[in-house]
Structure formats: structure tokens, C-alpha cells
Amino acid sequence: MSELGAALEAALFASPRALTGAELGRVLDAPEELVERELAALGAAYERRGAGVQLRRVGGGWRLMTRPEHAQVLARLGGLARRAALSRAAMETLAVVAYRQPVTRAQLEELRGVGCEGALATLLERGMVEEVGRKEAPGRPVLYGTTREFLTAFGLRDLGELPEPEAEELLQERLELE
Amino acid sequence: MNYRVRLEVFEGPLDLLLYLVEEAQLDIHEVSLVRVTDQFLEYLAATHDVEQASRFLVVAAQLMAIKARSLLPLPQAPSPREQEDPGPGLARRLAEYRQVRRQADLLATLWARESFLYPAPDRTEGAVQAPPVRGTAAALARAMAWVLGRAEVAVSVPQVPISVTERLAALRDALEGRGRFVFQEVMGRGRGCVVGSFLALLELWRTGEAEVRQEEPFGAIQVWREEGA
Structure with missing residues (x-):
């Protein structure tokens, strides 16, 4: 492995969050294209030798992570920081923000039919959602959108990777309604 | 009923x-x-x-x-379906909510999948770090008592009384003096004062002392003395 590749591996191993190609380039004083090429080589090398870790692209950056096959082993290991669960209300609120952003709180509440203040506060506090601007409407309400943290936590590269409900499922719903 | x-x-x-x-x-x-x-x-x-x-x-x-x-003046025509026919509106909202639920299910699946990958995304970044706990409840109570002893307990919420009668007098003065004025120039500052002035304006209009006209929403409100009053 090249010296740069080894340094990249060290940086990714030590970092608790995803690192972008640009960030890594700055840290390692190397051109971004070169960094991206080395990252690809690093990821391919892990795949080739069936390594226990994988290089994943999430939220516009790169993370070194374990593979799902070893979930049970790690669970038995214990003592690993587990992230706190998200409540159903928070998950629904997050779904509205993620799929329809940017949205105001009033829009959120209309869609869910209930108040969203608590769920929204949780999501803001956990860095999944942030204020992205204000709507040009009476009262200039705050608009909310998802963060990079959200993409990372859900293993998504970008919003384009948000899963869509199956078309058949949607059709079925419509038939039921009619 | x-x-x-x-x-x-x-x-x-x-x-x-x-x-x-x-x-x-x-x-x-x-x-x-x-x-x-x-x-x-x-x-x-x-x-x-x-x-x-x-x-x-x-x-x-x-x-x-x-x-x-x-x-209320509407900036654009509201969608007529929403206003006149609650039936389809309700069905549409129900359908939208079902879609939200399904999307939440999909997110929950992703979340569960990601939950078994390590290291977990760092959640401490930017969060308040809990201080090391080395003490007793009694010590905490003492500390709290000390803080409360030092705190100045002097909370006063200033209230500026605005009387509609007073605002009415001000508007009448402007009417007497100038015969015609723009409401926004006379209404004063602060939410309470503006509200009081507006109530006074409505009163002037109701009693027929003044004519009131606003050409467009949020535009200048012209106020002038009623002919022959």
C-alpha cells in the first residue's frame, strides 16, 4: 500500500465522523483527485481480501466501518457505544422533512395531523435536522431540512438515495382508498 | 342541538x-x-x-x-377544492399521511441496518459533556442553596399601559390639526401601541368621525375627516 493510502487509512480509522475527499486532501497535503483514487484502491483492497471493515461513502464523505456480517459478534462484545433509538414520532417527522424538504413546522403538523414540537426538538438536538432558511410567507416561518449527519446515520450518500415506496404498493393504496 | x-x-x-x-x-x-x-x-x-x-x-x-x-385579502385564489369540499381533501390528506408512514418505515429499516455498523456516528460532538459526578445529593443541595443565596431575586416585567382612549385622543388631535393623515405615521411604535391605535381608528370610523381608505393590502391607510362632521 502506498504511503498516502496508509495515511488515509489511519485518518479514517481515527475519525468518528465521515471525512470528505477535500478534507482528507487538505489534511494530507495531497490533491483531491489523488486522494479519491487512493480511497477507491483502499476500498477495493478491503473487498478483495474479505476484510472485516469496509470503506463506505456516506453523507458526501467516507467512513471506515464494520460489515453487517459481524453485527452479532460485535453485539456479544458489548460495551460499544450504541446510538439511542429514534421514536416513531421522530421517525415520521424525519420522513416528512427528508422526503419533502424544505418544510415549515406548520406543514409538518398538517401532514402528521399532530403537534411536532417535541419530535422536531429531538431531531434538531441530534443534528438530523437543521434550519435551512425562512419561507417568504406571512410570519416568515423557519424552513427545515436534513443534515449531513442524517445521511451518515442512515448510510446514504445523498438525498437521491432515499428509498422510494414500491410503485405497486402505491397503486394498492389508491385502490383501497377508492 | x-x-x-x-x-x-x-x-x-x-x-x-x-x-x-x-x-x-x-x-x-x-x-x-x-x-x-x-x-x-x-x-x-x-x-x-x-x-x-x-x-x-x-x-x-x-x-x-x-x-x-x-x-381577509387572499394573495392568490385558494385551491377551491380544499375550501368547498372537505371529502376529497380529507381523503388526500389521509393518503399523504399513509405515504409519510411508509417512508418512515423505510427510514426505520435503514436505521436498523446501520445500527449494527461500527463505529457509531459520534454523537458527542457539539453536545454538552456531562460533568464527572463526584459528590453527594447533600453537597449538591448546599451548592444550590449557595447559588440561590447569591442570585438577585428581582424580576420585574415592565408593563407599558396603552389606553385606547389615549390613542383615540391622539388620532382625534391629528384629525383636528391636519384634517387628513396617514395612519402609519400616527400609530406610534411598539406592538401594543399599534394595536391600540388601530382599535381607536376603527372606533373613529364606526362613529363616522373619520373616513378610512386603504388602496392595497399593507398599503398606507388614509384617514380624513368626514365631510360635514
Whole structure:
């Protein structure tokens, strides 16, 4: 492995969050294209030798992570920081923000039919959602959108990777309604 | 609802009145909500029928909402379906909510999948770090007592009384002195003062002391003395 590749591996191993190609380039004083090429080589090398870790692209950056096959082993290991669960209300609120952003709180509440203040506060506090601007409407309400943290936590590269409900499922719903 | 409303344009149960207004068979502008409310208060004073009162509130609030909506200038035509036909609107909202639920399911699946990958995304970044706990409840109580002892407990919320009578006098002065003025120049500063001035303006208009005109929403409000007053 090249010296740069080894340094990249060290940086990714030590970092608790995803690192972008640009960030890594700055840290390692190397051109971004070169960094991206080395990252690809690093990821391919892990795949080739069936390594226990994988290089994943999430939220516009790169993370070194374990593979799902070893979930049970790690669970038995214990003592690993587990992230706190998200409540159903928070998950629904997050779904509205993620799929329809940017949205105001009033829009959120209309869609869910209930108040969203608590769920929204949780999501803001956990860095999944942030204020992205204000709507040009009476009262200039705050608009909310998802963060990079959200993409990372859900293993998504970008919003384009948000899963869509199956078309058949949607059709079925419509038939039921009619 | 056995309570009945009596108006020039309508006589009968209140919920029937709401129904007719909603179905646009009765013009909301023809319905005096003040009259409706006054009548009900009389009824309530006579019967103490609290159960009717809560039902009255619901229906009256809906009437009020319809009337308020019809009085407000709308920036663009509201989608007519939403206003006139609650049936499809409700079905659409239900469908939208189902979609939200399904999307939440999909997110939950992703979340579960990611939950078994390590290291977990760092959640401490930017969060408040819990201080190391080395103490007892008694020590905490002592510390709290010390803090409270030092704190100045002097909270006063200044209240600036705004009297509509006073604002009315100010508007009358402007009317006397200038004969014509723009409301925004006289209304004063601060929310309370503006509200008081506006109530005073309505009063001037109601008594016929002044003519009021606003050419466009949020535009200047012209106020001038009524001819011959």
C-alpha cells in the first residue's frame, strides 16, 4: 500500500465522523483527485481480501466501518457505544422533512395531523435536522431540512438515495382508498 | 342541538346554520356572529346548559373561521377544492399521511441496518459533556442553596399601559390639526401601541368621525375627516 493510502487509512480509522475527499486532501497535503483514487484502491483492497471493515461513502464523505456480517459478534462484545433509538414520532417527522424538504413546522403538523414540537426538538438536538432558511410567507416561518449527519446515520450518500415506496404498493393504496 | 338561532336570514339549529354557510347556500356576510353569540349567552344565562356551550363553541368557531377567511385579502385564489369540499381533501390528506408512514418505515429499516455498523456516528460532538459526578445529593443541595443565596431575586416585567382612549385622543388631535393623515405615521411604535391605535381608528370610523381608505393590502391607510362632521 502506498504511503498516502496508509495515511488515509489511519485518518479514517481515527475519525468518528465521515471525512470528505477535500478534507482528507487538505489534511494530507495531497490533491483531491489523488486522494479519491487512493480511497477507491483502499476500498477495493478491503473487498478483495474479505476484510472485516469496509470503506463506505456516506453523507458526501467516507467512513471506515464494520460489515453487517459481524453485527452479532460485535453485539456479544458489548460495551460499544450504541446510538439511542429514534421514536416513531421522530421517525415520521424525519420522513416528512427528508422526503419533502424544505418544510415549515406548520406543514409538518398538517401532514402528521399532530403537534411536532417535541419530535422536531429531538431531531434538531441530534443534528438530523437543521434550519435551512425562512419561507417568504406571512410570519416568515423557519424552513427545515436534513443534515449531513442524517445521511451518515442512515448510510446514504445523498438525498437521491432515499428509498422510494414500491410503485405497486402505491397503486394498492389508491385502490383501497377508492 | 335543540338550541335555535333567530336571525333575519335564518332561524333554526346552529349546526344547520353552519351547514348552510359551508354549502354556500347562505352568505356568511349576512350572518351576524355578534347576534348569534349574544343570543346564545342569553340562552346560557337562562339555562346554564354547559353541554350546549361546548358544542356552541365548536360551531361558532367554525363560523368565525369562515367569516375571517372571507374577509381577509387572499394573495392568490385558494385551491377551491380544499375550501368547498372537505371529502376529497380529507381523503388526500389521509393518503399523504399513509405515504409519510411508509417512508418512515423505510427510514426505520435503514436505521436498523446501520445500527449494527461500527463505529457509531459520534454523537458527542457539539453536545454538552456531562460533568464527572463526584459528590453527594447533600453537597449538591448546599451548592444550590449557595447559588440561590447569591442570585438577585428581582424580576420585574415592565408593563407599558396603552389606553385606547389615549390613542383615540391622539388620532382625534391629528384629525383636528391636519384634517387628513396617514395612519402609519400616527400609530406610534411598539406592538401594543399599534394595536391600540388601530382599535381607536376603527372606533373613529364606526362613529363616522373619520373616513378610512386603504388602496392595497399593507398599503398606507388614509384617514380624513368626514365631510360635514
